[in-house]
Amino acid sequence: MAAGNGIVGRAPHGVEASPEMSPTSFAEDPIDAHQPVMQAEVVRLLTSAPADPRRAARLRLVDATLGDGGHAAALLDAAPGAELLGVDRDPQALPRAAARLARFGERARCVRARFSELEEVLDRQGWQTIDGLVADLGVSSLQLDLAARGFSFRQAAPLDMRMDPSAGESAAELLQRLTERELGDLLRAFGEEPRARAIARAIERAKSRGAPPLSTEELRAIVAQVVGAGAGRSPRDPATRTFQALRVAVNEELDELERLLAALPRRLAPGARVAILAYHSLEDRPVKTCFRSWTARCSCPPELPRCVCGGTARALDLTRGALRPGADEVARNPRSRSARLRAVAWLGRTADGSAGESHGAG
Numbered sequence: 001m002a003a004g005n006g007i008v009g010r011a012p013h014g015v016e017a018s019p020e021m022s023p024t025s026f027a028e029d030p031i032d033a034h035q036p037v038m039q040a041e042v043v044r045l046l047t048s049a050p051a052d053p054r055r056a057a058r059l060r061l062v063d064a065t066l067g068d069g070g071h072a073a074a075l076l077d078a079a080p081g082a083e084l085l086g087v088d089r090d091p092q093a094l095p096r097a098a099a100r101l102a103r104f105g106e107r108a109r110c111v112r113a114r115f116s117e118l119e120e121v122l123d124r125q126g127w128q129t130i131d132g133l134v135a136d137l138g139v140s141s142l143q144l145d146l147a148a149r150g151f152s153f154r155q156a157a158p159l160d161m162r163m164d165p166s167a168g169e170s171a172a173e174l175l176q177r178l179t180e181r182e183l184g185d186l187l188r189a190f191g192e193e194p195r196a197r198a199i200a201r202a203i204e205r206a207k208s209r210g211a212p213p214l215s216t217e218e219l220r221a222i223v224a225q226v227v228g229a230g231a232g233r234s235p236r237d238p239a240t241r242t243f244q245a246l247r248v249a250v251n252e253e254l255d256e257l258e259r260l261l262a263a264l265p266r267r268l269a270p271g272a273r274v275a276i277l278a279y280h281s282l283e284d285r286p287v288k289t290c291f292r293s294w295t296a297r298c299s300c301p302p303e304l305p306r307c308v309c310g311g312t313a314r315a316l317d318l319t320r321g322a323l324r325p326g327a328d329e330v331a332r333n334p335r336s337r338s339a340r341l342r343a344v345a346w347l348g349r350t351a352d353g354s355a356g357e358s359h360g361a362g
């Protein structure tokens, strides 16, 4: 399902024209800018010492989760020769990001699309390969703080949670459609919620009384009744896992991530860097697994007594596992507290260890 048909333009006026977007500026906007998480680390990982100095003068970078353009602006400041393509599926994010990136003129372009459509976006841009990509997964401050989007159980709103409100089912519609069993499975799979079955049963009871949860408050109240308002010793709100599960499902977040990771080997130039910020284990796990498979030398099944593949790593691990934000950053920006940053440098080899294609400038 494509998010709009969204391509492309250049900042300062570089956002695909779309009826939902009205020009805006941070000065007029009541919502605070999203604070980019681990910004210094992301910039260092994506821009320092490129493997091929000939490309350094003209790096082609992608911010797959443009949001408010915080990481994008920092990357463009740090790499004066770089061009950046910013992608976001949220029509409300793009004009704000474009306003922030306006000072970079032709070097920044903003595109409304899902990041699973990366290859299409690059094709339309005429970029065969890229030298770096950052993905800062999850929701932005804009999405959490705009009550009407229905992402936050702290704010009363219709139960929506779509990053692109013009596409797909809202969370309320999803709840209405799922059976009790399907909902229990979803809450377990995408929220790792131990009381998944009991919550699903309570929602089913509300539905059969003709009172399905239609707002964030109604859903939160049902979960609180099942889990208990205090939920024991946990400082987290008892509705946290349920809201996470619905958001992940409504936005098909894990599928999006898998598709992005699958596309990257076809589009990374030798030496390209990839940095991904994840905020919970469900989204960190596929990144970890994928990066491990790229950085492993041998791809033989573990049951084989010795290596028969003669494999060669396709990427270098730049973060030795995951980096975490420092205590200062967490104190300054509590939304960073669960971040895990993983990064690799692409070596330009195919899975069988041969040298990858020689990539033209695109």
Ligand SMILES: C[S@@+](CC[C@H](N)C(=O)[O-])C[C@H]1O[C@@H](n2cnc3c(N)ncnc32)[C@H](O)[C@@H]1O
Residues within 6 Å of the ligand: 034, 035, 036, 037, 064, 065, 066, 067, 068, 069, 070, 071, 072, 087, 088, 089, 090, 093, 113, 114, 115, 116, 136, 137, 138, 139, 140, 141, 163, 256
């Ligand atoms: C955490 S915010 C990014 C903030 C950004 N790094 C900054 O510094 O302002 C995540 C953004 O990614 C977008 N997003 C999430 N999943 C997406 C997807 N599959 N395709 C495109 N955009 C996505 C969301 O709409 C949101 O604006």
